[in-house]
Structures are given as structure tokens and as C-alpha cells.
Amino acid sequence: MFPLPDKATILLPFREAAPSNAPPLRVGVVLDRGRPSQWVDALATFLRGIPGIDVRLLEYTGPRQAKSERPGWLMDRLYAASRARFDPFADADGDRTDAGVVGSVEEIRAAKCGVLIWFAGTPDSSVEPGSLAECGAFTVRLGERNQLVPFWYEVANDCVTSTVTVFWHDSSFLDGHAVCTAETPTERGLYFTRNAEAPLVAAIRMLATLCLEIGLGGSGYREKLRGLPSEPVNGPAAPDHPSTFEAGRFIARKLARSAHQRSKARGKRPRWFVAARPNSGAGIWDPASLDLSGFKEVPSPPGSETMADPFLAESAGRTYLLFEEAPAVSRRGRLGCIEVFADGTYSEMKVVLECGYHISYPCVVPAGGEFFLLPEAAEAGRVDLYRFTRFPWEVELVSSLVEGLPLVDTTPIFLNGRWYFFTSTVEPFMETLLFSADRLDGAWHLHPASPVSRSVRNSRSAGNLWWKNGRLFRPTQDCSVRYGFAIQVNEVLRLTPDEFEERPVSHILPSWMPGLVGTHTWNETASFQVIDGLRSQG
Numbered sequence: 001m002f003p004l005p006d007k008a009t010i011l012l013p014f015r016e017a018a019p020s021n022a023p024p025l026r027v028g029v030v031l032d033r034g035r036p037s038q039w040v041d042a043l044a045t046f047l048r049g050i051p052g053i054d055v056r057l058l059e060y061t062g063p064r065q066a067k068s069e070r071p072g073w074l075m076d077r078l079y080a081a082s083r084a085r086f087d088p089f090a091d092a093d094g095d096r097t098d099a100g101v102v103g104s105v106e107e108i109r110a111a112k113c114g115v116l117i118w119f120a121g122t123p124d125s126s127v128e129p130g131s132l133a134e135c136g137a138f139t140v141r142l143g144e145r146n147q148l149v150p151f152w153y154e155v156a157n158d159c160v161t162s163t164v165t166v167f168w169h170d171s172s173f174l175d176g177h178a179v180c181t182a183e184t185p186t187e188r189g190l191y192f193t194r195n196a197e198a199p200l201v202a203a204i205r206m207l208a209t210l211c212l213e214i215g216l217g218g219s220g221y222r223e224k225l226r227g228l229p230s231e232p233v234n235g236p237a238a239p240d241h242p243s244t245f246e247a248g249r250f251i252a253r254k255l256a257r258s259a260h261q262r263s264k265a266r267g268k269r270p271r272w273f274v275a276a277r278p279n280s281g282a283g284i285w286d287p288a289s290l291d292l293s294g295f296k297e298v299p300s301p302p303g304s305e306t307m308a309d310p311f312l313a314e315s316a317g318r319t320y321l322l323f324e325e326a327p328a329v330s331r332r333g334r335l336g337c338i339e340v341f342a343d344g345t346y347s348e349m350k351v352v353l354e355c356g357y358h359i360s361y362p363c364v365v366p367a368g369g370e371f372f373l374l375p376e377a378a379e380a381g382r383v384d385l386y387r388f389t390r391f392p393w394e395v396e397l398v399s400s401l402v403e404g405l406p407l408v409d410t411t412p413i414f415l416n417g418r419w420y421f422f423t424s425t426v427e428p429f430m431e432t433l434l435f436s437a438d439r440l441d442g443a444w445h446l447h448p449a450s451p452v453s454r455s456v457r458n459s460r461s462a463g464n465l466w467w468k469n470g471r472l473f474r475p476t477q478d479c480s481v482r483y484g485f486a487i488q489v490n491e492v493l494r495l496t497p498d499e500f501e502e503r504p505v506s507h508i509l510p511s512w513m514p515g516l517v518g519t520h521t522w523n524e525t526a527s528f529q530v531i532d533g534l535r536s537q538g
């Protein structure tokens with residue numbers, strides 16, 4: 001069964017805006033036949049679970065795309081073997097008796113849908129999508145190419161990421177407005193259909209969000225979509241399935257890559273560690289003067305399996321380092337703290353916070369002369385705010401800012417009298433949301449620019465925001481190659497209650513120390529800078 005996204009992820013941003021007495025938005029999911037594929041069935045099921053949305057399956061019996069020939073014998077076997085393990089495009093199980101319309105364009109128009117999600121063959125060019133439903137139609141493009149085998153190109157060519165794009169159509173199905181695009185990491189294994197899971201989950205979330213926005217905005221939202229640039233959407237299709245030669249080369253490359261990776265990993269395991277250096281003024285925001293020399297590894301606490309997510313805080317002339325620490329006996333994350341002395345030595349670790357679930361990312365927040373803590377607790381499905389009663393060793397729970405939703409690496413900043421919170425959803429599709437609040441412990445309000453990222457290259461937070469020479473920088477994780485692969489530094493150009501704009505300015509690869517395969521957190525104070533790294537060791 002195709003996995004469904006977390007419904008709370010969709011509903012959280014709209015919890016304040018949904019009118020209680022508004023009529024439901026009728027969404028028509030248009031198919032070439034009465035039985036949907038597994039992922040389209042998952043989309044319909046997901047939409048039905050959202051208040052204010054009425055879903056109708058509509059079977060279109062008009063012109064269809066010409067069928068291609070069967071693939072060659074080797075590609076046929078390879079495709080069958082991959083689909084036997086994961087096949088989101090296979091027919092959904094069970095009978096589908098809820099098709100409200102079976103037939104022509106006129107009958108689909110008579111269904112009086114608010115919006116259509118079109119998965120059928122493209123109708124005659126004279127048909128205007130805007131005449132079929134009040135707010136037009138959405139289509140989905142899987143990957144950058146129109147292929148018979150979705151995402152084959154990305155997996156076969158070892159592309160780091162795969163994309164899925166939702167288009168909106170008003171006047172023609174041949175041209176569309178690119179409403180949103182998600183970029184997910186490519187699953188580059190032999191069974192290539194597995195790679196479709198993350199992009200399709202992203203498509204479900206994006207389509208559900210768009211339907212909610214249409215339900216709230218109606219014709220006004222339609223005008224907003226019309227303002228987006230239009231582009232051709234039906235590019236040249238691949239002439240046929242991959243050839244027998246291409247399939248054979250694909251198999252040989254994947255088997256060789258798998259053997260090489262197993263050989264390199266034999267007897268080793270990945271382990272995070274933390275490194276620190278005095279703050280001499282050099283940093284990671286300017287690639288022209290990037291200097292990551294001088295970092296020295298912070299000794300791991302005895303019995304520790306991992307040490308990551310370093311945060312620094314200064315109080316009364318003393319510097320403290322907080323981090324995620326996992327003892328080898330349990331490997332469940334907890335938050336530890338050590339004092340950093342001027343001579344480069346450290347105190348013994350003391351556990352600051354330990355829960356019955358994994359916690360990490362000890363984001364320290366100074367506010368009103370006190371220190372607060374916003375740890376990640378996605379495993380518990382909540383975002384909790386703590387106050388230090390005795391900094392930095394003791395904390396007490398202030399409130400739960402979010403409950404029932406797994407969010408990661410929540411990072412706030414106070415700017416011009418208002419709090420802003422950057423936070424991300426979890427795999428298989430990471431989306432970075434932006435909220436604001438009047439108070440640090442106040443109710444969150446969705447920012448109009450949210451989500452600020454749907455790309456795995458620039459997803460979850462990688463540390464606190466910081467100012468340098470009057471410029472505001474926000475570090476994020478690049479999880480394209482693997483989780484926590486690199487750090488991207490973004491300059492925040494505009495952050496107001498109504499606007500947000502940033503641009504990438506620097507990219508930190510895991511090359512600042514030999515043997516690294518990942519680096520994903522950066523923080524600093526006036527005295528010290530800290531970074532973490534991932535390496536394989538025996």
C-alpha cells in the first residue's frame with residue numbers, strides 16, 4: 001500500500017483560516033479508466049480525509065495517448081523485478097464504484113467541480129481546462145523529462161535529486177503555470193521504482209495544500225495562479241522504453257556500485273562528532289574567504305555513541321557547548337552540555353535533558369534576559385519550549401508550541417518586535433515552513449511566504465541565524481547526497497510579517513577534515529565557532 005503523508009502537516013498551516021460554514025470544495029480526480037493507480041488512490045484517500053474537500057473520481061473516455069510497444073526482454077524483466085518490490089503505478093486493490101462521471105468533456109463539466117486533478121490523456125487542444133471546473137485543472141510532471149518509465153533517467157544517470165512539478169491549467173492543457181516543485185533525493189539502487197515514493201508523497205502534499213488554498217481563496221486564488229509564468233508542459237516523450245543495452249549497462253553499474261559501497265563500509269559505521277575553534281572572524285558566509293582550518297575535535301563523553309548538533313551560549317563571561325549525545329547502550333538522543341574553557345579544554349558532560357523518546361538539536365534561545373531551549377522531538381510529534389531555571393544545567397517545560405505533528409530543527413529569530421520560526425517536516429519529503437508569533441511561547445501563525453523551501457538541497461535548519469556586517473544569514477542542510485551531507489548558507493534579504501526572501505551565498509562540503517562524509521550544523525559566539533562532522537570508523 002502506498003504510504004500516506006501526515007494529515008496534520010497539511011492542516012496545521014490552515015487551522016485558523018478554515019471557515020466553519022463554507023461549502024466543501026469539489027475536487028475531480030480525472031482518470032483514463034475507472035480504477036486508479038495505487039498512488040492516485042492514495043491521493044484521493046488523503047483528500048477525502050481533509051475537512052472541506054469532496055472528492056469525485058471521474059473517468060475520461062475521450063482521446064488517449066497512443067500506447068507504446070512493450071519493452072525489450074531485459075528491460076521487461078528488470079522493470080518487473082523492481083515493480084515486484086514497489087509499484088505505485090499498479091492498479092489499486094478493490095473495486096472503485098465511486099466514479100461520478102464516465103464519459104465526455106461535457107459530462108465532466110456537468111460534474112461542477114471546483115478544481116480538477118487531471119491524470120487522463122490530454123483532450124483536444126480546443127478544450128479549455130477553465131471551462132471544465134471553476135478553478136481550472138492541475139497536472140503533475142514526474143521528473144524533468146516526459147518518460148514512459150517515470151524517473152528512469154534520474155536513477156540510471158545517478159542524478160543526486162529528482163523533481164516533481166504541479167502545473168495549473170486555465171486556457172490549455174498544452175501550456176501550464178508551474179505552481180510548485182519539490183526536489184527529493186534520488187534512490188539510486190537497482191530497484192529503481194523505489195525512487196518514485198518521495199516525489200509522489202511530495203505531489204500528494206502539494207496537491208492537498210493547493211486544494212485547501214483554492215477552497216479558502218476561490219476565484220481570488222485563481223487570479224493569483226494566472227499571474228504565474230506560463231510554459232509548455234508536454235515536452236517530447238522518450239521514443240520508447242530503455243533499450244536492452246541501456247538496461248544491461250544500468251544493471252552492471254548498479255551491481256558494481258553496490259559491491260564497492262559494501263567493501264568500503266565493511267567493519268565500519270558512521271559516527272557524528274563535534275569540532276570547535278576560537279572565533280577569529282573567519283566564517284562560512286563568504287566563499288571567497290572561506291577558511292575552515294583550525295578546528296579541533298571535542299572529546300566525546302565516555303560511553304557516547306554520537307555527538308552532534310552543537311550549539312553555543314555565553315553567560316556571565318563563560319561559554320557553554322550544548323549538543324545531542326547518544327550513549328552506546330541505547331543510542332537514543334539526549335541533550336548534554338559542557339563548559340568550554342579559554343585554554344581549549346572542556347568540563348565533563350552533564351545531561352541537561354533526557355526523555356523517553358529521541359531528542360536532538362538543542363536550539364538555545366536568549367529572550368528577555370533569560371535562556372530558553374527548543375529541542376527537536378519529532379519522534380514524540382511535538383515542539384516543546386523549555387526555560388532554563390539554572391543555566392545551562394536545569395530546564396523546565398514552558399509549553400508545547402505544536403502537538404501531534406513531527407517537525408524537526410525548529411529555529412526561531414526575533415526581528416523588529418516579532419518572533420519567526422523556521423521548521424521542517426520529516427522524510428520522505430522535507431518541506432520548510434515559516435511561522436511567526438507575537439511571543440516566543442505564543443500561538444504560531446503561518447507566514448504568507450510559507451513554505452520557504454521544498455528542496456532537499458536547502459531543507460532543515462543547520463543552526464541559529466546570525467548577523468554579520470549588517471547582513472542576516474540562515475544555515476540550512478543539504479540532504480541531497482545523504483542525510484546531513486553539507487551546509488548551505490543563505491542570506492536573508494527580506495523578513496517581514498508579509499514577505500520573505502533569501503538567496504544562497506555559500507556551500508560547505510564535508511571536506512574540512514579528512515574522511516568526512518557529512519556535516520550539518522554550524523553555530524558561533526563572539527569567542528568560539530563549532531561544527532559537526534560525520535565519518536565512518538571501525
